[in-house]
Amino acid sequence: MKKILIATSALVATAGIAHAEVSVSGQAIAGLIYNSEGVEKTKLLNKVNIEFNGSGETDGGLQFGFNTNHIIENNGLSVDNDDTTVWMSGAFGKLSFGAVAEADEVAGLSDIGWDGLDVDDVAEALVGDELLDNGQAGKGLGHNVNYTYATGPVTFSLSGRLATSHGTLAPGASDAESYAAGVKYSFGTGYVGLGYGSHDFKLLAASPVAAMDRAKVVSVFAGATFDAIKVAAMYSDASFKSVTGVKSGADAYGLNASYTMDALTVSMGYSKANFDLATGRNDQKAFGIGAAYDLGGGASVSGGIAQVESVGDENQGNRLLPKAKETRADFGVTFKF
Template identity: 30%
Template sequence: MPDGRTTVATPETGQNKSLLATTVLVGTAGFAAAEVTISGSARMGITNAYDTTNDANKTQFSSRARVNFAASGETDGGLSFGASFRADNAGDANSGTAGTVSLSGAFGSISMGDNDSAALTTVGQVDGVGFTGNGDLNEIIFLGEADTSALYTYTMGDLTIAASMGQIDGDTNYTGNAKQAASVAASYKMGNYRFSAAIERGDKAVYSFSDRADAYATDPEDTYAERNDLTSQVTLGADATFGALVLKGRVAMGSGEAYNGLPDEPNGYKTTGTQVAVSATYTMDALSVTAFGAHAKVAYDYYGTDWGMESTRYGVGASYDLGGGAKAQAGLSRLSHDALNDDGDWSDTKMDAGLTFAF
């Protein structure tokens, strides 16, 4: 009888951990045994980030606890099936907008629900810092970020291919949630190197804000300075491992249209977008130190002058593995936002320090 151990990805670290989870086995005539596992994650610490109420950075306590459910089984013919969702998303999982349901075999794996796109799944992000992610300023923009989608992956040796499609009858809302976005991607490992590429089609709104309050507002539609839509993008990635040092780089090139004024009044200007992100992580026994840098420019040409937005981000952080699923983590990140040919320039510094736990 299985001992209840399973491997899951924790939201705090993104790394696979072997966890002792509660297991329920069901054996019924004509069916293979099914397994349901429960795992969890939590964090606690202090953050210092921009607060819209005070229009300034504010230091606060920060904590969170989550419980994850994962179910798996196998047919008599050898096909594996499963589902997973967080406890706080149980209602949305029931309606198909949270959690995932998957089927896999020799043909590969297909999952439906709250998937990452093929581009994000295959290319991924460079390393970030902080126990909360510290604003995730290390991340580049991917177009396909829908809650309801289908994702297919297939791995053959060192080659992985993937394809994804957003909800078939979905539309794109004003915040750029591209429900119909589609992408294809591939990655290949060669020893200590990994190369990846992705092509996306869809809509992702990128806003140029007049100040920090606009950027962090609950509803940015009411406060944006201008909006650019990226509708196609090519993203390239490269990872290299040199002993204890891991280097990662991402480059994305996109295009689309720009809008000034109301969403239903497109001015027809063609938008171009470029993004670059790099990171370096060095691990010494239980201690890991990370630094990242990223830059993005989404702009359109208005009679020879660039309009749009440009951002520069960088950060440093450290993580110490305490064992047993516990880590101590801290990070410092800096963002500079430039509304091109406008007065909407602003910057922000984020800091956090705390503990993360995986159960």
């Protein structure tokens, strides 16, 4: 992605700052999305993502910076701040605040399609901040602080969700106590990783899923690139416990593979999740295939088709609500600047 440099290596006369720089990059997309179960099955989507990055370094060698993304969708009908992060790094590692990565999500799976058909979401249903999509509507789980330290081929990470509100919260207010840890080992063109997450949803009202008030999740990841072939896989296992002592669990896994030949990349993905809860059993699965063609100069055309089964209505924030099979597809162009 080409970057438009706003200020580079700007020397500041005041003591304490050696140099600082800010850059801007962007991406624009336009195309069609299809959902067999949608009220309007086929829709036009156009979206612009503008990313700002800033970095600097003190005289003492402390590096610092920020990253923020802003999305303008469908001719300005929606304008969102899609994550903002402030960070600092040095010999001690890297400390980030804001929209940070959850440490247990050591490596994710690539999605299928142009704008994304959510095939990977089923496999990732238990890791990172995805768990609350499965039964804790209105309670946030995204972490806001992350510490990462890398030494040689090994990377360690710790992250957590620190309180953003105080006092007695109203029923349904966003609040959760969540911590995670992860380690990743890279070798050649491959990697393996292990993640752990612990969550306490601080139940304030009747839970949509009675056995998910507390959760512990263990996940494993692996991936590698073999010439033109790239593969990635993950598996996670979760145990749930309610405030009344009811225990249950879930597991999820997925596989993603792609093959690149000149400018053409063909990909496929498969995901499955099994929830065995006090409220009943709910299995989810998704499969999709896609293709992308690089036109050069930052332009590409891509698309995909997938079948996603038993994924609940995300507008209700509860992926456990039963739903018929959905056939999803998308096709469009992407321009990177």
